[in-house]
Amino acid sequence: MEVFHIPRRGSMLMWAMAIQLILCRISVFATDSTTACKLISESKSERSILNKLEPLAHKNITADVTNGDDSYTYVFQLCGDADGIHLAGVIQKDKKAEKKPTVIGRYNATQAIGGSDWVMLIYGSGDTYDAHCSQETRKAIIMISCNRNTDMGPLEVVLEDRERTRDCFYLFELDSSAVCPVIVSHISSGSIILIIVFCLVTVYLVGGFLYQRLIVGAKGMEQFPNYAFWVEVGNLTADGCDFVCRSKNRDEAPAYRGLSTDALEEQPEERDDHLLPM
Known part of the structure; x- marks a missing residue:
């Protein structure tokens, strides 16, 4: 008789919790991108510029x-969300006054301009000025420059330009x-x-x-493989060079003109023993 094992209630609950944890991890990784930035005017060029900044996504970078x-x-x-504030891309916190942080720019109003080794990121739709810039909304400009020696350098506040009637901005720098640019092998x-x-x-x-x-x-020398x-091979190569590069022996020219080489050949030895007195 075949017996079927029915899973216990506890094991089923553990499987459900495990699946939920996996889904949560997947959702976390899925949101870890630059897709949360909403461009004012959606375009492929600006979206590709934002994709270059993927390593910086969802990291709080501070400056005092x-x-x-x-x-x-x-x-x-x-x-x-900068410092956990919804839609805030850049915020300003007053260290001395206990008041709500000021949102300088929001990432749902983003512009991205890029060059060969720099990206200018613009966050608009910040909180309105109280008495400056015709009470328009604040804007943050983050200038990100190439530095191969660091993944993410410190944030630097360059200036706050609010002494004008329109288009005021905060300027930041980051390496x-x-x-x-990608180094191409030559x-x-x-x-x-x-x-x-x-x-x-x-x-x-x-x-x-x-x-x-x-x-x-x-x-x-026997250690040589x-x-x-x-x-x-070396001997055969030397023999081949000797055969190809060296010419045959030639007869040397006679020392005196008018004499043939036959005359200079070695004459047979003449014996004069018969001339000796007996």
Whole structure:
């Protein structure tokens, strides 16, 4: 008789909790992007510029500024709630006064302008001025420049330009390697082949030397891998060069004109023993 095992209620509850945790993690990773930024005028070029800043997304970057009796803390976040304030991209907090932080710019009104090694991010629709700039809304401009030595540098407050009737803004600077251009390799295919050949030769020599010395027990020049083969190749190469490059021996010109080479040939030895007195 076949018995079916019915899962217990406790195990079913654990499986449900595990699935919920996985879904929560997936939702967290899905929101960890620049898609939360709403462009004022949606375009592929601006969206691609924002995608370059992905490594900076959802990270609070702060800067402290003291000007006379005033002391402020600025918090910037890319496409996320700065200091937990809904839709706030940049906020200003007064360290001395216990009051609500001022929203300088919101990421639901974003503009992105980029160059080869910089990005200018603009957050609009901030809180309105009280007595400046015709009581228009605040605006934050974050200038992000290329710096290959840091993933995310400190935030610097450059100025607050509010002494005008319109288009007032806060200017910030930030260094990051995220906006740096990709370094294109200029190594040619021939150089790559030479590098590969050099690596193979190095492995052959080192590996062969270790094998000959440690396994075979060779000494001296015999430690060189395939020593006999390479010696034979060297001899054959030398013979080939001698055959191709060297010419045949030629007869030397006679020392005196009018004499043939036959006359200069060695004459047979004449014996004069018969001339001696008996």
